[in-house]
Amino acid sequence: MNARVGVYVCECGNNISDQVDIAALVPMLEGAPGVVKVMSHRLLCSKEGQEFLAEEVRKEGLTHLVVAACSPRQHLPTFMEVCKRGGLNPYLMQMANIREQCAWVTSDRHEATEKAARMIRAAIARVVRQAPLPEREVEANPDVIIIGGGLSGTVTASMLAGPERRVHVVDRNPALAVALTSLKGVETHGGCEVEAVRGFFGNFEVELASKGSRQEVRVGAMVVCTGSRAMTLQEMGYPGSEAPHVVVLPQDPESLRPYLDALPSGQPKVMFVHCAGRERVGYCSGVCCLRSFKAMRWMAETAPNAQLSCLHQDICVPGRDGEREYQGILGIGARMTWGRLTALAQQGPQVTVSFRREDGSIGQDAADLVILVPATVPNHGARALIDIIGVEAGPAGFVEEAHPMLEPVSTSVKGIYVAGSASGPRDGRATSLLSLAAAAQIAAELRPGKTLRLEAQTSQVCEALCTGCRNCMTVCTYGAIEYDLVAQTCRVNETICRGCGNCVAACPSEAISVKGATYQQILQEIKEAVR
Amino acid sequence: MSGNEEPRVLGFLCNWCAYAGADLAGVSRLQLPANFCVIRTMCSARTEPLFLFKALLGGMDGVLVAGCHPGDCHYQRGNYFTRRRLVMVQEILKALNMEHERVRLHWISASECSLYQKVLTEFIEDLKGMERNVARDEVFL
Structure with a gap:
């Protein structure tokens, strides 16, 4: 099938057109390979602009779309939605950031126009090599396991337990507080320790061991509430x-x-x-x-x-x-x-x-x-638990938050949260606040009856090229790559992969690629950008 | 650099820090050289060494790779791998008798737009002092 690329240049009110000569730019792009239409618009992100764009996609039968406008950090999701409304897979659209990284930083109008043309040509070269990607979803278990039955564990459990969500509380101490054992929807496992964890956000299998017995609990998320102790x-x-x-x-x-x-x-x-x-x-x-x-x-x-x-x-x-x-x-x-x-x-x-x-x-x-x-200091056994569940720990042995300000209750592993003083010394108030935050975040991210949206742009391994060297496994922070002993090749678990592309750069045989950012896609973009 | 041609630079910026910093440079209306183009990657670790060579052999005078500061990587520690790869690339450039200063790595956070401007301006100034990239005439991608 021949590509039919549509290029739509947004004037962004006057934000772009003040600095970029739109009338000169449009003819510069016509005739680029695959391009069937180049058009400018006053404000593509407006309601009217979005409707116009969706209609254009349908009417022109576009197979690929380039939106030359603001930063993808601002409006990529907006225009992906527009693609869906126009019946185009959202991954067949590429944005050229001619506002923040061209119009606003280039004082010479002629130079800005030339640069915008180069950026858009690079986006065209890349977009025609993009492939449609499916929106992936996975069934999720709404249940939660809380490790530690102290203050943070109790607060988190009391907020999360309900008719649609079962909460398991594990503690190595056999006698758990009445505040916990009397909670509806909470199942306590006193005198138990976490032995092993398999799976990923939405579908964890947690193996618990107590004296002489073992059991397996299936949950969607975990909260580390192991607390701290005095030196x-x-x-x-x-x-x-x-x-x-x-x-x-x-x-x-x-x-x-x-x-x-x-x-x-x-x-x-x-x-x-x-x-x-x-x-x-x-x-x-x-x-x-x-x-x-x-x-x-x-x-x-x-x-x-x-x-x-x-x-x-x-x-x-x-x-x-x-x-x-x-x-x-x-x-x-x-x-x-x-x-x-x-x-x-x-x-x-x-x-x-x-x-x-x-x-x-x-x-x-x-x-x-x-x-x-x-x-x-971190509680007894925290180190062993951290190793078992695979989250990152700081130099003092406390669980490291994904980000101290933006994600204070998330860890390096998606679906494993941390609350209370397991991530650092806290007083009672801070412990409660963090526990409430963890409960709220889980309530928002793991809703009963809802599926989980997965990252579409994940890595994939081409089995025919993979030599099984396992470089990719060494560099992957998330443990998303497995080694298949029978095939002797690596395989990406796409539920865990976040699509950073580190494994791609590490692969000596070009066997791995990230969907949506493959070698060819970026190379063609580079070629146009350096031309 | 011989002649009065301005050096050309290609940048690989990570989505979460450096690219956001570049966006902020725009929002703050900081003026940048026009012959600088950006490729957005999700993580600086996506920047394969081959891309840097392709850019240089394709005629770019310099390549800038920028990502999150150490410890701030959105993907935990991708930028550490980038750092090692960049050292390797520079070693290879030396072996090829090319100026290894043509490839640079900087940590630029989402708020450091003036650092971004400074890094870029200095890089281009330094490139002006170097010989013209021979690949601009002799090698084709």
């Missing part, structure tokens, strides 16, 4: 930290009561040491100062005769209530000292605390009880 004395590694009157600040200050009861009478000295383990982990956990101040306030009420002091580096109390809490501590007479803990030593009934001051000199203080305010 231990051993991990901090301060000399002398095994002294009996040294303790790590517990989650609930009430647990400190036995230590308070053992304090000598009179005016015992209690010292809170902030930033314990901070140098070792390499980050400020950001939630511990406030926790420490709350514990100090509790202690001032519970043991009013105790003399409170605080060894700190920076005071980090962000948020609405932080400053008030800090002033409250100063109000109860706690003594604040700047210093970095270097060593501890039990000397008689008291603990000697050595620290380095800001000017480098060494200071010492003694206390009857030393409470270390610990750094927050």
